[in-house]
Amino acid sequence: MIKNYLLTAFRNIIRHKGFSFINILGLALSMSICMLIIIVVIDQYKYDNFITKKDRIYRIESINNENKSSINISKYASTTYPLYHELIDNYAITEDAVVVNNRFNRDVFYNEDKFPIHGFYASESFFNMFDFELTGESFSNPLKEPFSIVLKEDIAKKHFKNEDPIGKFLQVDTLGNFKVTGIIPKSKNKSQFQFECLVSASSIPVLESSNKISKITDNWEKFYSSYIYILVNKNTNPEKITSILDKISIEKYKDLDESNVSFYLKPFNDIVPGDFIGNEIGVFLPKIFIIFLGGLSLIIIVSAAFNYTSLSMARSLLRAKEVGVRKTLGANRKQIVFQFLSEAFVVAIIALLFAILILQLILPGFSGMKMMSMLEIQPEQDFMVYFWFFVFALLTGFLSGILPSIYISAFNPIKVLKGVTNVKLLSKITLRKILLVTQFAFSMIFIVSIIAIYSQMNYMINAKMGFDRDFVFNIWLQDNNLGIVKDYYKQFPEVEKISGASHIPGIGNFRTAMVRVDSEDEKMEVDYFAVDHHYINVMGLELIKGSNFPEKSNTENESFVIVDKRMLNRFNLGTPTEAIGKSIIIDDSTLLEIVGIIEDYHYAALFLPQRSLMLRYKPDEFKLAVLRMAAGSNPESIKKFKDGWEKIDKYKEYNGGFLDTQIKEYYAYFEDILYTVGFASLLAIVIACLGLLGMATYSTQTRIKEIGIRKVYGAEPKSIIYLISKTYLKLFIIAALVAAPLAYMINNMWIQYIAGHAPFGFGMVFIGITLIASFGMLTIASQTLKAANTNPSQTLRYE
Numbered sequence: 001m002i003k004n005y006l007l008t009a010f011r012n013i014i015r016h017k018g019f020s021f022i023n024i025l026g027l028a029l030s031m032s033i034c035m036l037i038i039i040v041v042i043d044q045y046k047y048d049n050f051i052t053k054k055d056r057i058y059r060i061e062s063i064n065n066e067n068k069s070s071i072n073i074s075k076y077a078s079t080t081y082p083l084y085h086e087l088i089d090n091y092a093i094t095e096d097a098v099v100v101n102n103r104f105n106r107d108v109f110y111n112e113d114k115f116p117i118h119g120f121y122a123s124e125s126f127f128n129m130f131d132f133e134l135t136g137e138s139f140s141n142p143l144k145e146p147f148s149i150v151l152k153e154d155i156a157k158k159h160f161k162n163e164d165p166i167g168k169f170l171q172v173d174t175l176g177n178f179k180v181t182g183i184i185p186k187s188k189n190k191s192q193f194q195f196e197c198l199v200s201a202s203s204i205p206v207l208e209s210s211n212k213i214s215k216i217t218d219n220w221e222k223f224y225s226s227y228i229y230i231l232v233n234k235n236t237n238p239e240k241i242t243s244i245l246d247k248i249s250i251e252k253y254k255d256l257d258e259s260n261v262s263f264y265l266k267p268f269n270d271i272v273p274g275d276f277i278g279n280e281i282g283v284f285l286p287k288i289f290i291i292f293l294g295g296l297s298l299i300i301i302v303s304a305a306f307n308y309t310s311l312s313m314a315r316s317l318l319r320a321k322e323v324g325v326r327k328t329l330g331a332n333r334k335q336i337v338f339q340f341l342s343e344a345f346v347v348a349i350i351a352l353l354f355a356i357l358i359l360q361l362i363l364p365g366f367s368g369m370k371m372m373s374m375l376e377i378q379p380e381q382d383f384m385v386y387f388w389f390f391v392f393a394l395l396t397g398f399l400s401g402i403l404p405s406i407y408i409s410a411f412n413p414i415k416v417l418k419g420v421t422n423v424k425l426l427s428k429i430t431l432r433k434i435l436l437v438t439q440f441a442f443s444m445i446f447i448v449s450i451i452a453i454y455s456q457m458n459y460m461i462n463a464k465m466g467f468d469r470d471f472v473f474n475i476w477l478q479d480n481n482l483g484i485v486k487d488y489y490k491q492f493p494e495v496e497k498i499s500g501a502s503h504i505p506g507i508g509n510f511r512t513a514m515v516r517v518d519s520e521d522e523k524m525e526v527d528y529f530a531v532d533h534h535y536i537n538v539m540g541l542e543l544i545k546g547s548n549f550p551e552k553s554n555t556e557n558e559s560f561v562i563v564d565k566r567m568l569n570r571f572n573l574g575t576p577t578e579a580i581g582k583s584i585i586i587d588d589s590t591l592l593e594i595v596g597i598i599e600d601y602h603y604a605a606l607f608l609p610q611r612s613l614m615l616r617y618k619p620d621e622f623k624l625a626v627l628r629m630a631a632g633s634n635p636e637s638i639k640k641f642k643d644g645w646e647k648i649d650k651y652k653e654y655n656g657g658f659l660d661t662q663i664k665e666y667y668a669y670f671e672d673i674l675y676t677v678g679f680a681s682l683l684a685i686v687i688a689c690l691g692l693l694g695m696a697t698y699s700t701q702t703r704i705k706e707i708g709i710r711k712v713y714g715a716e717p718k719s720i721i722y723l724i725s726k727t728y729l730k731l732f733i734i735a736a737l738v739a740a741p742l743a744y745m746i747n748n749m750w751i752q753y754i755a756g757h758a759p760f761g762f763g764m765v766f767i768g769i770t771l772i773a774s775f776g777m778l779t780i781a782s783q784t785l786k787a788a789n790t791n792p793s794q795t796l797r798y799e
Helices: 002-015 017-044 082-090 126-130 153-160 203-209 238-253 287-316 320-328 333-367 370-374 383-408 413-418 431-462 482-489 535-539 565-570 635-647 659-667 669-702 704-712 717-751 762-788
Strands: 057-064 096-110 113-122 148-152 169-172 176-184 197-200 226-231 261-267 472-476 495-501 511-516 524-530 543-546 560-564 583-586 590-598 613-616 624-629 656-658
Touching: 002 017, 002 333, 017 287, 017 333, 017 383, 017 669, 057 238, 082 096, 082 226, 082 238, 096 126, 096 153, 113 153, 148 153, 153 176, 176 197, 238 261, 287 383, 287 431, 287 669, 333 383, 431 659, 431 669, 431 717, 431 762, 472 635, 472 659, 482 495, 482 624, 482 635, 495 524, 495 535, 535 624, 560 565, 565 590, 565 613, 590 613, 635 656, 656 659, 669 717, 669 762, 704 717, 717 762
Parallel strands: 113 197, 148 176, 524 613, 560 590
Antiparallel strands: 057 226, 057 261, 096 113, 096 169, 096 226, 148 197, 169 176, 472 624, 472 656, 495 624, 511 524, 511 583, 543 590, 560 613, 583 590
């Protein structure tokens, strides 16, 4: 019987090629996107699956109760380092504990080889708790002794070649020699711990005592670089640990004026994917994004399934006699339901095959997106992924076919054998109209969002930021001396001036300091760039009052500061003339005289608030050589900059580029969002138009006799087109009335959080709605024109 069902299904698919093509295309497109989302979600849920004790592991996270940041984040994945010793020394509440610190980013020397390496300081229980494998030659407890280092296998092979690295020593810039005590073999396991090496945490106190690193082991105020994980017994009550953490917080911060941090537990299984919090240890998608993707896939596949339903019901009118004959010959309703469901399953499986092909086409583009590269999402397709694809296809087939199967199986054989036009499905049910309105409302919201995102992206890439972005070329110093870099690059005729700076303006990064005018005033956080006396001229900033830094400023004792106009208002410093010569106190230890006032400019990313800015002369914080280029310089003439870098540093790769290009690359992440939303919008429009095609086909099939009679009595084609189309015009109007305020409200919700943004109004909403309505009317026209031009003698020949 199943064989007969499948044969009949295939025959009907081949017989009705047009309907089958539309059904399969709509389902395949929708399924390919949903399958892509399935791959991404599975990828994110693979994190740390190899850790056997993860059900008993918790991470201690922090809440900054004194948050005064420009970005309103109060919860942090990191915590204070001394909390680790406080718990293991004074409280017997954990079976084991691990502290991880992310400050190990250094240059390493081995023989004549020098290479940068990033990793974590980690306590000796790291391998016991987290089940990372070690090679057989590794020490049994590789992180026990100070100055021990464990390398990833690919790093070891790259720099040790064919040598056995175990027992060898690596010189870590100014920190000393570290002994290689372990190798972590290459693995496909994904983890929140993303590192190239692990260094024994027992090295930290030794390095602190020799003043090679700043102190963190007894500093309760710094909670940005350390992460604590605890392993608890199965019967341990987490609330007991939480109460102890609250007690520690009250005790340690009661006498600290500037800091107030509290702690809480997060189950290890809730970290990836998890909440959107600050300072996460690794790079992965937050849970809210997973939920968004799941909701998006649900909308897409339900829309596609509904289109299948619409088209199947329209086609069922042509198959009504078939159902009537089957019932007359003894077929029961259950058998007819199975027959039509089998067709839906066959269509879904065929769509799955096409969807897999489409998926292979879109995966490279998806994987190559900057955002996906940054998040290190690596979609993989294995047996389990294809198993879920197959289950997904069956569910799609069931969802698509169940409604038409039930209604078609309910046909009365006497009525359907009298004539097709006597059957009218869902004539009193508005579900189809409601779903169609919903589909087009979603399409309108999507297309308006594309217009809004494109407008914001274009604004950010081309905005006037208040500095000369077209004539500035940045070269990262990479720990090289600025004077050496200056001496080399100033010989090139394209270079007019060279300055030193700590950050690139306009892309989000800056340093902060606590500032007040008088010792009795409340401190406020102020952003600053470290620069030298050439910076203002190199960047083309406007010095509206006062002077630049002295050409021979004191490099040891900072004395002067230049501020922008925003700072004058924020600290009540008066007019630019009045502010010159006044002093400000920075971090309770530095008294600086204001020597210059600059015009406000966009030093931070455009989507961040531009609070106020100080320019400070701090050569030890310089990270960039900032070159002022002569007019007419081009990428070809800049090639020699790269070629000459090896004379400065033969170990590190050259890293430089025009400021304008760097800004555009930074905001290019918005292009990824634009492409993602754009693709979803295109898919939503196609699906909505396919659904509309189903309804238009249904309407013309059920009214074909009426249209023939009207034409016999002299009705013009345009009046018939209007007659059939007016219902859909009403639906478009309803969809527009629903979508317009929603599109405006939804897009304003995210645009209002962007400090510098392009204008957004109902003009963009109108453009988006008009585009969707045009697509819809073209779809309707394909059926109404056909019906209006049909010869009535063909439709009334049997009447």
